[in-house]
Amino acid sequence: MARAFRLRIVTPERVIFDEQVEMVIAPGTEGELAVQAYHTAFATSLKPGVLRVRKDTANTFERLSCTGGFLHVLNNDVQILADASEFANEIDVERALKARQRAEERLVSQQDIDVMRAKLALERALARLKTVGYEEDK
């Protein structure tokens, strides 16, 4: 673990993750990005998607959902400010499926709805589903 750094994933409600890791891959608004140790000082916003975290090169990636937020790197210390985030095994698939359906119906019906909001809801649902490996390619 020579090239490790501290990764913290926090939401307004609580600290989700706080450990030494080797690499994290995050869905930046300008494209997916990976952060490893000794990354330069950096800040970006995140879009809804999957966070992948690896504690060691020998390990597999752990997956967390992220419904948007920020990533901030400073002095080999990475902080992710997520609006909401869950480990893959914490995700309520049923609920995410329902949310997706609801959002899709709203977008189709086009009746006096907040299109932006429905789209965001859809993206959040898709981010969660993607995290659990549901519908990998959509």
Next chain:
Amino acid sequence: MQGMRDIKRRIRSVKSTEQITRAMKMVAAAKLKSAERLVNESRPYSRTMREVFQNIMARAESLEHPLLKVRNGNKACYVVITADRGLCGGFNTNIARLAIEHSPNSEKVFLPIGRKGRDYLAFRGNQLMNQGYLAGDEPDIHLVQNVVLDLIKRYQNEEFDTVYLVYSRYVSPLTQEPRVVKLLPVDVEPEEDNKGTTHTEHMYEPSPDKLLDALIPRYLISQVYRGLVENHAGELGARMTAMDNATKNAEEMIESLTLQYNRARQAAITQEIAEVVGGAEALR
């Protein structure tokens, strides 16, 4: 002196009140623990959020952003967070009063979160933005998100020129401190306890001004949410103290009533003896 039976009845009534206040105190104490945990767990987010925000602001000083610009208008909106329930001493009143007394020269509209604050403000004829919201049993992040996004929209429509948040800071279970925080226009006061983190040059993606678009709403959400969380803990702390006092008062009252009761009893016995003796005396 009151009759024995009356005193006995009063003792019984005070005792049942005491049981209730004692139970309420215990419930508040139990809930306070989880509320305190919430305060601690929500701290890293708001702290980091502020750090990131300050960092970007330090870099982006020349930036023009509608939510940063100070306007000259006189209309202010106060988001007043209180509890839904009373029986917690002066907790709610202190917050609402602070909101009313703050900067008396501006034209104010209130947005209450929490029933007690709404009732207090409405009763005194203050203008409310809408029906207000309930604080709920647990701080609700979705509620905060909706409120903040709505506020930003109204702010941009120039319904008001400043937005303040009024809530009670949670210092300890015994102390809550009502305070006013300015939400909009956003001004980031330099950190007092700057832990030697000189502002390092950052790379930003996308550009700092675009980043602000995403950052400001979240910054506000984290502030309001934090207010809600601290207020929730403060409410429980205040209730615990209030109910503890009530229980103590009830105990005191029972004590003095018991004393009175015993005196009355003794007096009755003495009188009875005197009567018996007097009767015997007369028969002689």
